[in-house]
Amino acid sequence: MAVINTDTIVIGAGPVGLFQAFQLGLLSLNTHVIDALPEAGGQCVALYPDKPIYDVPGVPVCTGRELAQLLLAQARPFLPRDDASGQITNLHLNDQVASVQPRADGGFDVATRQGLQFHCRAVFVAAGAGAFVPRTLNLAALEGAANLHYHLPEAPATIPWAGQHLVIAGGGEEALSAVAALLDVPANASPVAITLLHRRDQFQAEPALEAQVRAWIVQGRIKLALGVPSGADIQDGRVTALHILGADGVTQALHLDHLLVRLGLSPKLGPLVDWGFRLDRKQVSVSPDSFQSSATGIYAVGDINTYPGKKRLLLCGFHEATLAAHHALAQLKPDQPQHLQYTTTSALLHQRLGVAS
Numbered sequence: 001m002a003v004i005n006t007d008t009i010v011i012g013a014g015p016v017g018l019f020q021a022f023q024l025g026l027l028s029l030n031t032h033v034i035d036a037l038p039e040a041g042g043q044c045v046a047l048y049p050d051k052p053i054y055d056v057p058g059v060p061v062c063t064g065r066e067l068a069q070l071l072l073a074q075a076r077p078f079l080p081r082d083d084a085s086g087q088i089t090n091l092h093l094n095d096q097v098a099s100v101q102p103r104a105d106g107g108f109d110v111a112t113r114q115g116l117q118f119h120c121r122a123v124f125v126a127a128g129a130g131a132f133v134p135r136t137l138n139l140a141a142l143e144g145a146a147n148l149h150y151h152l153p154e155a156p157a158t159i160p161w162a163g164q165h166l167v168i169a170g171g172g173e174e175a176l177s178a179v180a181a182l183l184d185v186p187a188n189a190s191p192v193a194i195t196l197l198h199r200r201d202q203f204q205a206e207p208a209l210e211a212q213v214r215a216w217i218v219q220g221r222i223k224l225a226l227g228v229p230s231g232a233d234i235q236d237g238r239v240t241a242l243h244i245l246g247a248d249g250v251t252q253a254l255h256l257d258h259l260l261v262r263l264g265l266s267p268k269l270g271p272l273v274d275w276g277f278r279l280d281r282k283q284v285s286v287s288p289d290s291f292q293s294s295a296t297g298i299y300a301v302g303d304i305n306t307y308p309g310k311k312r313l314l315l316c317g318f319h320e321a322t323l324a325a326h327h328a329l330a331q332l333k334p335d336q337p338q339h340l341q342y343t344t345t346s347a348l349l350h351q352r353l354g355v356a357s
């Protein structure tokens with residue numbers, strides 16, 4: 001795969017990473033953004049998509065998902081969509097940054113798990129509490145099974161389990177909302193049967209959602225299987241059955257065509273600890289005037305950083321991203337004018353934003 005040359009890399013497409021991309025774009029520093037999740041928005045989308053946020057300046061109230069959409073819309077001049085695919089060309093989702101290596105010329109080689117490679121001149125770590133990765137069933141046999149899934153496809157047309165038996169593992173909001181979403185897809189994309197698998201007959205979800213799912217179980221629209229998965233049958237790289245250990249001590253086979261594990265996400269700092277900057281209790285230590293880490297050219301913004309007085313708030317992350325971008329500009333393009341320009345009045349910023357002056 002060809003190496004991508006770019007001024008900057010932003011690790012994490014959470015709210016702060018998205019705003020970082022916007023600030024870098026305003027300063028004419030191009031960027032690529034990478035996130036482990038299939039959707040941009042970080043915690044706002046992964047942990048509280050429908051909950052209201054009341055303390056973003058100028059936005060009296062919006063949900064987590066709405067904030068992510070607003071940030072994407074704001075950053076659009078610098079995170080453009082491909083006309084044909086509709087995909088953002090410099091936003092790489094479902095991928096995790098695996099290594100950041102300093103280069104002799106002062107830049108960095110950045111590599112991802114999916115094999116992307118970048119040469120860049122500055123790195124912005126906007127990694128929150130780490131890469132959000134799905135919790136697993138902890139069964140080694142399942143690793144790499146082709147019909148094991150953790151995420152719902154974005155479009156019904158790409159649902160791989162249409163017309164087949166799908167087992168959804170989990171008893172929390174993520175699992176129950178997946179049941180609701182899948183009972184709502186067009187008939188041609190719908191599974192022929194859904195079994196909800198949970199270790200006990202007790203769910204942890206919004207009361208209305210739980211009541212709805214329990215009604216579907218009573219009506220026979222979905223089946224409920226109770227017990228702990230203790231093993232799996234694998235054939236030709238696919239899981240064909242889970243071994244379920246019941247409360248009575250009996251193990252039974254639960255046959256399936258596809259397995260969707262919805263046990264929530266857990267943040268993993270992962271390879272970040274080896275990237276050569278100073279960490280203070282799993283946070284990146286930064287200087288509060290530049291948000292640069294102890295490694296020159298690597299910045300850390302948002303929930304991942306720490307400095308005296310740090311507050312893990314969106315507003316603070318946005319401030320950090322702004323100052324970090326200005327500091328990087330001074331380092332990377334010292335010949336470019338560094339004076340502050342306003343988006344209201346600057347013809348240059350209007351040009352970069354693609355708006356009329």
Ligand SMILES: Cc1cc2nc3c(=O)[nH]c(=O)nc-3n(C[C@H](O)[C@H](O)[C@H](O)COP(=O)(O)OP(=O)(O)OC[C@H]3O[C@@H](n4cnc5c(N)ncnc54)[C@H](O)[C@@H]3O)c2cc1C
Binds near residue numbers: 011035043127314
């Ligand atoms: C329930 C809840 C309610 C909240 N309410 C508010 C509120 O009302 N007001 C407020 O100001 N704040 C609130 N917060 C805090 C706010 O959500 C965080 O401060 C904010 O999300 C931090 O943004 P971030 O971009 O730094 O990190 P995150 O949102 O955590 O995003 C980091 C992203 O980086 C990705 N990532 C990490 N490592 C890698 C890697 N190696 N490779 C690729 N991707 C990686 C992760 O997958 C993730 O998507 C709330 C938090 C929670 C949990």
